[in-house]
Amino acid sequence: MFYPNLIKERKTIMSEKNLRYSLYLGCVIPNRYPFIEQSIRNTFKELGIELVDMQGASCCPAPGVFRGFDITTWLVIGARNISIAEENEADITLGCNGCYGTLLEVNHLLKHDKKKRDMVNKHLAKIGREFKGTIEVKHLIEVLYYDFGIDKLKDYIKIKFPDLRVGVHYGCHILKDSSNRPWGGEYEEPRFFDELVEITGAKSIDYKDKIMCCGAGGAVRTASLEVSLDFTREKLENMRKVNVDCCIVCCPFCHLQMDLGQMQVNDKFKDIIGESYKIPIIYYNQLLGLAMGMNPGDLGLVAGHDLKGVPPFISIQPLIQKIKEQMI
Amino acid sequence: MEDLKSDRILEIKDDISNELRKAGYAEIGACIQCGNCTAGCPSGRRTALRTRSIIRKAILGLEEVLSDKELWLCTTCYTCFERCPRNLPITDMIIFLRNLAVQRGYILPNHLNLCRMFYDTGHGVPINDEKWNIMRESYGVNRVPPTVHTDPKYVKEVQELISSVGFDKTIAWGKYAKKEEKAEKK
Numbered sequence: 001m002f003y004p005n006l007i008k009e010r011k012t013i014m015s016e017k018n019l020r021y022s023l024y025l026g027c028v029i030p031n032r033y034p035f036i037e038q039s040i041r042n043t044f045k046e047l048g049i050e051l052v053d054m055q056g057a058s059c060c061p062a063p064g065v066f067r068g069f070d071i072t073t074w075l076v077i078g079a080r081n082i083s084i085a086e087e088n089e090a091d092i093t094l095g096c097n098g099c100y101g102t103l104l105e106v107n108h109l110l111k112h113d114k115k116k117r118d119m120v121n122k123h124l125a126k127i128g129r130e131f132k133g134t135i136e137v138k139h140l141i142e143v144l145y146y147d148f149g150i151d152k153l154k155d156y157i158k159i160k161f162p163d164l165r166v167g168v169h170y171g172c173h174i175l176k177d178s179s180n181r182p183w184g185g186e187y188e189e190p191r192f193f194d195e196l197v198e199i200t201g202a203k204s205i206d207y208k209d210k211i212m213c214c215g216a217g218g219a220v221r222t223a224s225l226e227v228s229l230d231f232t233r234e235k236l237e238n239m240r241k242v243n244v245d246c247c248i249v250c251c252p253f254c255h256l257q258m259d260l261g262q263m264q265v266n267d268k269f270k271d272i273i274g275e276s277y278k279i280p281i282i283y284y285n286q287l288l289g290l291a292m293g294m295n296p297g298d299l300g301l302v303a304g305h306d307l308k309g310v311p312p313f314i315s316i317q318p319l320i321q322k323i324k325e326q327m328i
Numbered sequence: 329m330e331d332l333k334s335d336r337i338l339e340i341k342d343d344i345s346n347e348l349r350k351a352g353y354a355e356i357g358a359c360i361q362c363g364n365c366t367a368g369c370p371s372g373r374r375t376a377l378r379t380r381s382i383i384r385k386a387i388l389g390l391e392e393v394l395s396d397k398e399l400w401l402c403t404t405c406y407t408c409f410e411r412c413p414r415n416l417p418i419t420d421m422i423i424f425l426r427n428l429a430v431q432r433g434y435i436l437p438n439h440l441n442l443c444r445m446f447y448d449t450g451h452g453v454p455i456n457d458e459k460w461n462i463m464r465e466s467y468g469v470n471r472v473p474p475t476v477h478t479d480p481k482y483v484k485e486v487q488e489l490i491s492s493v494g495f496d497k498t499i500a501w502g503k504y505a506k507k508e509e510k511a512e513k514k
Contacts, residue, residue, distance in 0.1 A: 031477075034464040059450060067423055073495040172403070176405070216403070304466035
């Protein structure tokens with residue numbers, strides 16, 4: 001499937017002055033990594049971007065998992081989620097690469113294939129909903145980079161972290177299928193996320209197989225935990241070799257895999273990895289918020305609880321220590 | 329002694345490739361078996377997943393392409409899709425082959441559980457313990473997220489759609505999983 005005209009077609013339905021989006025949360029952000037939700041809500045508020053909740057949204061459904069089980073179910077449930085945002089009359093923004101893959105593809109497929117749209121709407125009519133095709137689906141990285149604008153974002157940076165060495169992890173579905181992603185067809189050596197990280201003064205350090213998958217997607221984490229962790233082990237090893245202070249991600253499932261997975265790698269592969277990995281995993285909005293001079297407590301970097309067995313599993317203290325001087 | 333297996337393919341079936349063509353993946357006929365897909369596959373580095381071989385088996389109509397566990401070791405990273413010199417939407421074809429596999433009863437027990445969780449809660453990863461609610465509150469966001477979790481009527485909507493499509497019936501036919509369950513009981 002090749003959609004050459006997509007990039008030209010994508011426009012925002014609101015004026016530049018008043019950025020307003022439906023916030024699609026998905027599953028992992030609200031139910032396992034709520035500090036990501038906190039960092040998204042608070043940074044966007046600080047930037048003056050309005051976020052509207054999507055009442056009653058379900059799993060997107062996941063592109064490798066439920067799409068792999070039944071494509072029609074994937075289309076219909078995805079369309080239901082999009083219809084909630086259509087009622088809000090606001091484009092969707094989201095912070096998960098998997099949800100991005102699903103909702104972007106479903107939205108595009110149904111906008112351009114009348115037969116499929118009619119089929120989906122026949123099912124949706126049973127619950128009183130309809131897919132109209134009136135909105136766009138955008139990753140929050142895309143919103144920051146294009147809609148808000150990286151140049152304008154630079155004006156909000158108050159603190160810079162020149163000593164910080166960062167391993168940037170893009171994840172897969174934000175880049176590929178490149179023909180319907182907004183990055184001009186680039187997928188082997190993209191720069192947009194590095195640029196967004198580097199406006200905070202941090203240095204994005206190149207490492208081997210930077211674009212490689214974290215190993216969680218496509219139902220592999222469920223099918224074979226060991227295989228999926230082996231991906232993660234390789235990524236962590238490549239990052240450790242270039243001595244990064246932290247890894248910046250833009251997807252909660254990658255976040256989960258590199259954080260919870262890191263702990264599992266340290267356990268399952270302890271015979272071959274030598275020393276345990278201790279790479280803090282940070283969501284982009286957390287780093288951005290710090291650079292905007294926001295309180296770490298508003299960015300999910302300080303836990304207000306003493307619960308056990310909840311993320312982050314890998315301590316973020318080494319990172320906080322490293323940047324403490326700049327923050328005072 | 330193990331059973332002997334024939335070392336040659338005597339009959340080429342076209343049922344699988346025809347299903348692919350019907351679903352809009354006519355490109356399967358354009359595969360030149362160059363192996364770029366296998367070469368770039370991060371899963372193939374560490375498993376027996378050979379993407380080129382999956383496409384080959386699909387063309388030849390070998391049922392094993394659907395029953396082999398390797399079909400489920402693709403993380404859908406889309407590297408093969410991007411690098412295919414013949415522009416085959418390989419990852420999408422693998423996803424379609426997974427659909428066929430599920431329709432014919434080949435599904436892992438873990439995946440079946442995932443389907444049931446999705447049907448029961450509307451989430452692939454639901455809040456299934458109060459600690460997650462407490463954790464949410466501690467980070468200053470609503471105790472219950474504004475998702476299907478807010479009201480059972482939303483879960484009903486999702487269930488109605490799943491039944492309307494007939495997917496609830498498909499997963500109940502999970503023969504493979506049933507066999508595993510039986511084996512576990514023994």
